[in-house]
Amino acid sequence: MGRLLILGAGIAGHTAAMHARHRLPAAHEVVVVSPNSQWNWIPSNIWVGTGYMKPEQVTFPLAPVYQKLGIPFHQARAVSVHPDGSPERPKPFVTVEYTSPERQGQTEQLEYDFLINATGPRLNFGATKGLGPEANSLSVCTYGHAAHTAAALKTSIERMKRGEPQTLLIGTGHGTCTCQGAAFEYLFNVEFELRRQGVRDKARLIWISNEAELGDFGMGGMFIRRGGYVTHSRVFAESLYTERGVEWITGAHVKEVGARESIYETLDGDERSVSHDFAMLLPPFTGVGLKAFDRAGTEITTDLFAPNHFMLVDADYRKKSYDEWSPADWPETYQSPKYPSIFAVGIAFAPPHPISKPMTSTKGTPIFPTPPRTGMPSGVMARQVALNIADMMTGRATAPTRKASLAHMGAACIASAGASVFNGSAVAMTVYPIVPDFKTYPDTGRELRYTTGEVGLAGHWVKHALHYAFIYKAKANPLWRAVPE
Amino acid sequence: MPLRKPFEQSYYPPLPTRWTRYWRTNIPWQFLRFLLLNVKMLRMVRKH
Structure with a gap:
C-alpha cells in the first residue's frame, strides 16, 4: 500500500486527486491537503467581480466531495517538505499546519510515498507599494477579493449615476505579473456592465499592463488567419480596445498605487502617473514559500525550489538568451530531478523562462509577463502526473511515461468580454502549441490550423457552459471523466 | 465623444464594420x- 499526498486543491490539485483516486486500487491512499475549505472555479471570479455572479455560484465545499471519493482531506497549509524523513520518522513527510476552525494552528507530519505540489501561487501584493485589497487597489484573484471588488464597482457606478465622472484603472500591478487574460476579461466585463447600467459616458477606462504590446497575454501573442491576412493578436486587441473606448498603457511596471493616483515606470525608463477612482490591479505571483529539510534537519530548500519559491522540475533551467530558447526547455513530466517521488503541477512548477520576450526598461527594471500556466494546461498536466504516479505506485511503470509539455500542448481560452445571454460576447481563442516553436513554424511560432481567435456571443455561451461543466466535474458527479480538462 | 481622435492611439487600429x-x-x-x-x-483536447 502506498500514499499519494497532494498539496493544494485548486484546478491542478483537485484534478490530480480525482484522477489518481479513480486510477488507484483502494489499497492505495490519496490524501489532499489544502488551506481552503472551498473549491473555487477561478475563471468565473471575474463575473463575481462585476456582480454578475455571487461567490456561492463559483465555489462549493471540498470536504463532502472528498468524503464521497474516499479521499482523506486535511484543511491545512503545507509548511515544509522532508523528502529524506527525519531521525524519528524514516519515511518522507510534509509538515502541515491546520487552518480549519476546530484545529487552527495545530501541526502534523503527513508521510507520503509520492507527493504532488499543486499549491498554486502566493499573491505577492507586497511587491508594489499600496497594491492590494488591504491597501489601495482591488483584485479578482480570489472569490473573496472579487466580491469586495463588486461592491466597490457598485459604489463607483452609483457615483456615475449621480453625474460624477469616474476613472477606472484595470490591469497588472507590477512589471512581472502574469494572468493578463483575467484582467482583460474583467476590463471588458466592467465596460459591458457600465453600458448596461447606462453610465458608460461617465467612465474613463484605462488598461495598464506589463505586456510590451496589447494582445501578448504572456505567451508572446499569437498569429491568426483573418480577412486574407495572417495577423498578430495585437491588431485584434487594439481593435477591441478602440471599439470599446478603452485607453491603454503597455510596457508598464506599476511602482506605487495610491488612493487616487498610481505611479508607473515604462520601458523607455520614464516615470509617469495616472489618476483613478477605482483600480483593479492583479499582483505578481510567487510560490507559497514551502521550506525543505534533509534527514538531519538542514535546510535544502534551494535543492527543491527556485528563488521565486516555485518548484524545480524536469525543465532546462540553464540561463539562455531569448534566441537560444527551445521548446525542449519546457518540462514534460514535472518530476523533481533531485527527488523522483516529488512532482509539481499548475502554477507551482518553476517555468524555465518566460514565453514572451523578456524586456527591461532603460533603468534595468524587468517589465514582461511571466508565463501563464493555469486553466486547461494546468488540468492536463495534473491528470498526466496523477496517472503516471498511479502507474508507478501499482508497478505498471518505474518512471513517468506520459508527457504534458506546454511546448507540445494546445489550449483553448475563452476570454469573456460581456456577460449576457443575447448581447454578451467573448474572445474565443485556441493556440497550438502554447509555447511557440519558431523552428517548426518559422513565421508564426504556431500551427495556424489550430491557432484561431474570434469575437462573438458564441464565446460567451461557451464560457457559461464551461462554468457549469467544470463545476459539475469537480463535484465528482456521475460521468465526471467525460468532461475533459 | 468621438471614438477616434487623429494621431492618438485609437486612430490606427481597424474597427469592425456594422455588418x-x-x-x-x-x-x-x-x-x-x-x-x-x-x-x-x-481538437485541442485530442492534441494532449
Whole structure:
C-alpha cells in the first residue's frame, strides 16, 4: 500500500486527486491537503467581480466531495517538505499546519510515498507599494477579493449615476505579473456592465499592463488567419480596445498605487502617473514559500525550489538568451530531478523562462509577463502526473511515461468580454502549441490550423457552459471523466 | 465623444464594420459558431 499526498486543491490539485483516486486500487491512499475549505472555479471570479455572479455560484465545499471519493482531506497549509524523513520518522513527510476552525494552528507530519505540489501561487501584493485589497487597489484573484471588488464597482457606478465622472484603472500591478487574460476579461466585463447600467459616458477606462504590446497575454501573442491576412493578436486587441473606448498603457511596471493616483515606470525608463477612482490591479505571483529539510534537519530548500519559491522540475533551467530558447526547455513530466517521488503541477512548477520576450526598461527594471500556466494546461498536466504516479505506485511503470509539455500542448481560452445571454460576447481563442516553436513554424511560432481567435456571443455561451461543466466535474458527479480538462 | 481622435492611439487600429458587429450577436450564426468552437476545443483536447 502506498500514499499519494497532494498539496493544494485548486484546478491542478483537485484534478490530480480525482484522477489518481479513480486510477488507484483502494489499497492505495490519496490524501489532499489544502488551506481552503472551498473549491473555487477561478475563471468565473471575474463575473463575481462585476456582480454578475455571487461567490456561492463559483465555489462549493471540498470536504463532502472528498468524503464521497474516499479521499482523506486535511484543511491545512503545507509548511515544509522532508523528502529524506527525519531521525524519528524514516519515511518522507510534509509538515502541515491546520487552518480549519476546530484545529487552527495545530501541526502534523503527513508521510507520503509520492507527493504532488499543486499549491498554486502566493499573491505577492507586497511587491508594489499600496497594491492590494488591504491597501489601495482591488483584485479578482480570489472569490473573496472579487466580491469586495463588486461592491466597490457598485459604489463607483452609483457615483456615475449621480453625474460624477469616474476613472477606472484595470490591469497588472507590477512589471512581472502574469494572468493578463483575467484582467482583460474583467476590463471588458466592467465596460459591458457600465453600458448596461447606462453610465458608460461617465467612465474613463484605462488598461495598464506589463505586456510590451496589447494582445501578448504572456505567451508572446499569437498569429491568426483573418480577412486574407495572417495577423498578430495585437491588431485584434487594439481593435477591441478602440471599439470599446478603452485607453491603454503597455510596457508598464506599476511602482506605487495610491488612493487616487498610481505611479508607473515604462520601458523607455520614464516615470509617469495616472489618476483613478477605482483600480483593479492583479499582483505578481510567487510560490507559497514551502521550506525543505534533509534527514538531519538542514535546510535544502534551494535543492527543491527556485528563488521565486516555485518548484524545480524536469525543465532546462540553464540561463539562455531569448534566441537560444527551445521548446525542449519546457518540462514534460514535472518530476523533481533531485527527488523522483516529488512532482509539481499548475502554477507551482518553476517555468524555465518566460514565453514572451523578456524586456527591461532603460533603468534595468524587468517589465514582461511571466508565463501563464493555469486553466486547461494546468488540468492536463495534473491528470498526466496523477496517472503516471498511479502507474508507478501499482508497478505498471518505474518512471513517468506520459508527457504534458506546454511546448507540445494546445489550449483553448475563452476570454469573456460581456456577460449576457443575447448581447454578451467573448474572445474565443485556441493556440497550438502554447509555447511557440519558431523552428517548426518559422513565421508564426504556431500551427495556424489550430491557432484561431474570434469575437462573438458564441464565446460567451461557451464560457457559461464551461462554468457549469467544470463545476459539475469537480463535484465528482456521475460521468465526471467525460468532461475533459 | 468621438471614438477616434487623429494621431492618438485609437486612430490606427481597424474597427469592425456594422455588418461584422451584427453577425457577432446574430443568434443563428452564433449558434453555428458555438458548435464550431466546441469542435475546435475538442481538437485541442485530442492534441494532449
